[in-house]
Amino acid sequence: xxxxxxxxxxxxxxxxxxxxxxxxxxxxxxxxxxxxxxxxxxxxxxxxxxxxxxxxxxxxxxxxxxxxxxxxxxxxxxxxxxxxxxxxxxxxxxxxxxxxxxxxxxxxxxxxxxxxxxxxxxxxxxxxxxxxxxxxxxxxxxxxxxxxxxxxxxxxxxxxxxxxxxxxxxxxxxxxx
Amino acid sequence: xxxxxxxxxxxxxxxxxxxxxxxxxxxxxxxxxxxxxxxxxxxxxxxxxxxxxxxxxxxxxxxxxxxxxxxxxxxxxxxxxxxxxxxxxxxxxxxxxxxxxxxxxxxxxxxxxxxxxxxxxxxxxxxxxxxxxxxxxxxxxxxxxxxxxxxxxxxxxxxxxxxxxxxxxxxxxxxxxxxxxxxxxxxxxxxxxxxxxxxxxxxxxxxxxxxxxxxxxxxxxxxxxxxxxxxxxxxx
Ligand SMILES: [Fe+3]
Numbered sequence: 001x002x003x004x005x006x007x008x009x010x011x012x013x014x015x016x017x018x019x020x021x022x023x024x025x026x027x028x029x030x031x032x033x034x035x036x037x038x039x040x041x042x043x044x045x046x047x048x049x050x051x052x053x054x055x056x057x058x059x060x061x062x063x064x065x066x067x068x069x070x071x072x073x074x075x076x077x078x079x080x081x082x083x084x085x086x087x088x089x090x091x092x093x094x095x096x097x098x099x100x101x102x103x104x105x106x107x108x109x110x111x112x113x114x115x116x117x118x119x120x121x122x123x124x125x126x127x128x129x130x131x132x133x134x135x136x137x138x139x140x141x142x143x144x145x146x147x148x149x150x151x152x153x154x155x156x157x158x159x160x161x162x163x164x165x166x167x168x169x170x171x172x173x174x175x176x177x
Numbered sequence: 178x179x180x181x182x183x184x185x186x187x188x189x190x191x192x193x194x195x196x197x198x199x200x201x202x203x204x205x206x207x208x209x210x211x212x213x214x215x216x217x218x219x220x221x222x223x224x225x226x227x228x229x230x231x232x233x234x235x236x237x238x239x240x241x242x243x244x245x246x247x248x249x250x251x252x253x254x255x256x257x258x259x260x261x262x263x264x265x266x267x268x269x270x271x272x273x274x275x276x277x278x279x280x281x282x283x284x285x286x287x288x289x290x291x292x293x294x295x296x297x298x299x300x301x302x303x304x305x306x307x308x309x310x311x312x313x314x315x316x317x318x319x320x321x322x323x324x325x326x327x328x329x330x331x332x333x334x335x336x337x338x339x340x341x342x343x344x345x346x347x348x349x350x351x352x353x354x355x356x357x358x359x360x361x362x363x364x365x366x367x368x369x370x371x372x373x374x375x376x377x378x379x380x381x382x383x384x385x386x387x388x389x390x391x392x393x394x395x396x397x398x399x400x401x402x403x404x405x406x407x408x409x410x411x412x413x
Binding site: 004008011046062069074096100107122124141166171 | 187194373374376
């Protein structure tokens with residue numbers, strides 16, 4: 001029987017270590033990576049549309065080689081700021097295998113932890129305009145009208161933007177994994 | 178490459194719901210819609226491997242630069258396994274907690290209790306080949322939290338565990354035996370099943386107790402196991 005989850009609470013920031021939202025940081029696990037950096041940014045809001053200012057967002061992604069166990073360490077952690085914004089500096093993942101012979105479109109897994117969430121939430125960021133999005137097995141099981149909540153849109157050059165709405169209008173699709 | 182086996186679904190009685198009115202903060206934040214069941218892929222079956230060279234262990238919270246923190250020194254140890262009883266080796270566990278007076282070393286904590294300059298309250302551990310971990314700290318104090326009139330959190334240590342698959346990620350809280358606040362705590366009592374609640378309560382263990390030094394508490398952690406039946410295609 002799995003151990004029960006409990007909320008991360010408001011004081012998880014004790015675990016916030018400088019730079020964990022920058023997967024390409026100096027002296028980090030990906031130092032010296034020769035790959036183009038991208039930014040994944042967004043804003044977390046609650047059921048009233050108010051910013052969630054104390055969330056922890058973790059990402060897990062494949063590298064440019066499409067591998068989770070390759071040379072790229074695809075873990076990052078960010079906090080949200082007083083406006084509910086988070087930001088990661090990372091690289092764009094390549095497509096990764098799905099089940100059977102399927103290929104998954106490039107994506108980054110996001111896990112959301114916050115006071116008021118007794119268990120964390122899991123979602124994904126896909127990239128707008130990616131041809132493989134049309135055949136991605138997960139996107140295919142998400143109702144079309146909600147699919148957009150999983151697709152990051154281009155912002156400033158090199159930047160991808162995905163907002164997370166925890167509850168209510170435009171609620172993000174969360175995954176039961 | 179063989180498809181990864183799905184992770185076993187938790188019995189809802191053994192996990193807190195997202196929507197729990199007694200815990201007030203859930204009301205604006207818990208999603209209203211059911212999560213979408215996703216086929217398990219490499220994304221969920223793989224997880225970061227943390228190299229202690231980049232994530233240095235911090236195993237003794239009870240002192241800072243050689244200076245003792247205030248409070249009752251304790252040893253906390255346990256075993257990390259998956260739901261199939263297999264040890265989870267080399268897993269990173271993060272812990273954080275209030276000091277002996279019930280105050281976090283955090284600007285957001287406004288509780289009128291003293292800070293301890295020798296206590297930061299955060300640690301990082303790795304399980305060994307048998308899935309075992311051990312650290313030393315100070316018994317955390319209870320603290321008020323404003324959820325309702327006269328609301329106090331029971332003594333607890335927060336645990337964050339990274340398993341072998343991202344679907345096994347777990348954040349929980351370890352409690353202490355005999356705490357009268359447990360029966361009154363909305364966070365603890367959101368878990369419907371009494372046995373599942375009880376498993377969050379550490380056990381005093383004389384064998385972990387270090388003579389003339391610190392009491393020992395055992396807290397074993399179980400991450401989700403694997404289903405033996407493959408994911409049913411077409412039935413998400
Ligand atoms: Fe706490």
